[in-house]
Amino acid sequence: MRIALTYNLKLSDSEEEAEFDSQETVNTLAAAIERLGHRLERFEVSGPASRTVARLEAYSPDLIFNIAEGRRGRFREAFYPALFEELGFAYTGSDAYALAITLDKQLTKLVLSKHGIRTPGWQFVEHLNELKVEELRFPVIIKPNFEGSSKGITQDSVAETVEEARTKVAHALSRYPNGVLVEEFIRGTDITVPYLAAVQNDHDGVLSPVSYDIDPAAIAGRKYDIYDYELKTKRESAVKVRAPARLPVKIVEELRTVSKKIIAVLDCRDLGRIDFRLSDAGVPYFLELNALPSLEQGAGIYASAALEGVHLDGVVNAIIQSAGRRYKIKDGRRQGKPARKTGPLRVGFTYNVKRVKPTAEPGATEDSEAEYDSPTTLQAIREAIASWGHEVVDLEATAELPSVLASTPLDIVFNIAEGFKGRNRESQVPAMLELLDIPYTGSDPATLSIALDKALAKKIVRQAGIHTPIFQLMHTGKERLNKEFTSFPLIVKPVAEGSSKGVVSKSVCGNEAELREVVKEIVTKYQQPALIEEYIGGREFTVGLLGERRPRVLPPMEIVFLDKAEKNPIYSFQHKLDWNDRIRYDAPAKLEPALLEKLRTAARGSFMALGCRDVARIDFRMDDKGRLYFIECNPLPGLTPGWSDLVLIAQGAGMDYRGLIGEIMAPAIRRYKEREARRAADESALMKLALEKAAQEKASPSEDKSTGNGSGGGGSSSEAAPRMEMKA
Structure with a gap:
């Protein structure tokens, strides 16, 4: 399956x-x-x-x-x-209905109380003036109504007096404005009853109750015996699941019987976990149902299932079997449903292969093919595409590519071709693919051309309200320096190159003479204008994005410069060739939430302003005031395993290489399916028109005969009569 x-x-x-x-x-x-x-x-x-x-x-x-x-x-x-x-x-x-109800603790209690399920008294509060705790028995516990994993539950959640309750409810509402539950606190112990529908036992899949053994050292000095957020998430090693719970047989039977009823009333499917509070008098009170319980190792569902002879793989299999029966899946196929269109696609793979090895020797930098991909990288991408079940067709982006594309049947193209010359070079292959109506991965020709021109990209991003450094273009090095530059250092780089080509240690200039010398070198070597920018001296981040329209922003990566003697560090061409001991990659970056959100917003805004699609990597610098500056966008980022920035970012987000390639490819497959649907609709419309035309043509001769004079001439009376009169 x-x-x-x-x-x-x-x-x-x-x-x-x-x-x-x-x-x-x-x-x-x-x-x-x-x-x-x-x-x-x-x-x-x-x-x-x-x-x-x-x-x-x-x-x-x-x-x-x-x-x-x-x-x-x-x-x-x-x-x-x-x-x-x-x-x-x-x-x-x-399903969504059951999950929506069970995440709402007070709604769950309302539903179950109608079926005679015992639950502590409670009040749901959205605004402090609604609180009427006088109607409840103290102490009470205040908890978020729409949270799991004991979020918001601490020793301070229990209130002994009305005034204390008001204070704690006000604090809880400030953190959880969707509402809090004020519930009578039952002195006793926490008990959990797991559920696996596919386990055949006398209780229809309701398993034996489990309890929690907590290291006494971890709870020393605690006033209330509750399984709170700290124990569940920060000190989980101090908690052990006891299965079965040490309970009298009568209470175990009551818990399982009540749980079975709860499962039925709330229509919980496949798996679940019902939490109870067992009072000191041995009376169980329902607290909540988790219809999406944790399946981490050590979870109660595994310990309880083991008592039935069902271990980890068996638990997973039970969940799959239960869902399979519900959807009538047999031999991997859902009965009564048309088969989805699956199977391999013919994926063209367009690329430029690196045959000249880059070097960064002082005075003799060789970077003519720095943006191209090595045979090792190309093979890794081929294998990743093929691992998704597709056939890979190699298409090196040479001068023969147009004729090869026109004669090669393809479903989609995975494009990493950089092109050969000019500031539109990255758009050359996508433009050909659009001409031939072949879906492809990555951004369209317009975005690729704009993003490669760093000055043009900055103008567009700045219009979107995102900070960029002050910048200027020089074509010869003799132009007057922009008055907006108020001080040095300034940084000089080629305006339309990637992979940090032309960005070396001397690119950061401390005076005008140095700057004009570097500009002349760049103009001569790269045959393009030089971009001059104010140097932003703070932290450097790069952000990967995946998807269309509103993309997924991956956790940012920080480039940390380790050489403290380097006065004005930059992420240079030398760094990219040999980064050991000179820089460190923190993926994900260690950022406070506010800065992380600012970076995510700036990255997404830049992506959308430039019209990127499927994948991009965007670079930022932060000044000493915490302002983020857009440096550049690479909508055709490197994909070398274990080395390229985007790959490291993906790894930091828990995504392996194969998954990254699949993420990039998925939107192109969607566009391919949309194209096929349009073509099918067009063919159907043409077929319908052809049938209608054929029907009209078939009907026309019979109409002529019925209006003729019977002589076999077949002419209509309206046309024939005037002619006859003229002859006469």
Whole structure:
């Protein structure tokens, strides 16, 4: 079976990502699915939904194994299942309706209380003036209504008095404005009852209750016995799952019976976890249902399933089997559904091969083919494309390419060709592909031409409200220096080159004489104007983006300069050839949330202003006041495994090389399918017109005979009568 594993990857310890899955969890689940004999692809879904849709449509899975939590909003857990439903994909777990209800704790309680399920008294509060805690028994616990993983729950969440409750509710609402739940605090212990629908037992898949053994040292001095956020996310090593929980048989039976009823009422599918609070008197109170429970190693669902003889692979298989039965998937095919168009595509691979090795020797820099790709890189890309099941057709971008393209049947093209000369060189191959109506990866000819011209790109980005350094073009080195430059140093670089060509240590100029000398060298060597910019002396970042329209912004990478003796460091051509001990790549960059958001916004804004598509890498510098400056955009970034900036950025985001190539290719496959649909519609319309015309032509002779004079002449009376009169 072709299975897509959809997830949000945890990249930080922030509370915002507390419910996301670690790389270890993703790897564990992926390995289990593959051991079960399925073909698996990983889909990290953070970012625009359009990107996820494009990738899923390109892969066409038989089943989606979904553990994605969603990023924001009260219906975040429901978002992806709703999307899968709309796209017609089968998926594991509960549907959007059940997930929306169960993420809303107070709505869940309202529904279950109507069915006689015992729950602590509560009040849902969106505004402080609504609080009526006098109606509740103290103490009470204040928790966010729309959060999981014990987010917002600490020792300070319990209030003993009305005044204390008001203070704590006000604080909670400031952090969680969607509303908080004020609930009677039950003194006792936390109990969890896992659920696996496919496990055949006397309780229809409801497993044995589990409890938590917590290291006494970790909870020394705590007033309240609660499994809070700190224990769940920061001190998880101090918590062990006990399966089965040490409970009287009567309570175990009650918990399983009540859980079975809860599962049925809320229509929880495939898997789930029901949390109870067992009072000191042995009375269980329902707290919440997690219809999208954690599947990290050590989770209660594994410990409880093991009591039934079902271990890790068995748990994963049970989830797949349950979903498979619901969607009537047999032998990897969904019964009653038309087969999705899958199978390999013929993918043309356009490139320029590097035959001259770059060097950065002082006074003799060789960079004529620095932007081209080595045979090793080309082979890595070929293998990555082929690993998705496609046939790869090599198309070196030589002068013969136009005739080769015209005579080679292709579905799409994976383009990394740099072209040969001129500031439009990167657009040459895409322009040919558009002429032949062949979908291809990457930005269109207009964007590629604009982005290669650094001065033109800065003008457009500046119009979009994004800071750029002050800049000027010089064609000879004799032009008057712009008065906007108020001080040195300034930096000089070729206006239309990539891969840091022409950017060397002496590119940063400390006076006008140095600057004019460097300008003359650049104009002579590269046969193009030189770009002069104010030097921004702060931190340097590069940001990768994937997708169309509103792209996914990958976690930024920082280029950290290690040589403290370097007064005005730059990410030079020498650095790119030999970066060991001279620079360090922090991927992802260590940034405070506010700066990270500013960088993401600037990157996305630049991408959209320049009209980029599918993939780009955008460079920024930050000044000493914390302002971010756009330096340049590369919509055709390098893809050398383990070396190119974009590849390192992707690795920092938890994306392997094959996945990166698949992400870049997916939108082009979507455009290919759209083209095929248009062609099919056009053919259908033409066929319809032809049939209508044939029907009209068939009808015309019979109409003529019926209006003729019977002599067999076939002429109409309106035309024949005047002629007869004239002859007479």
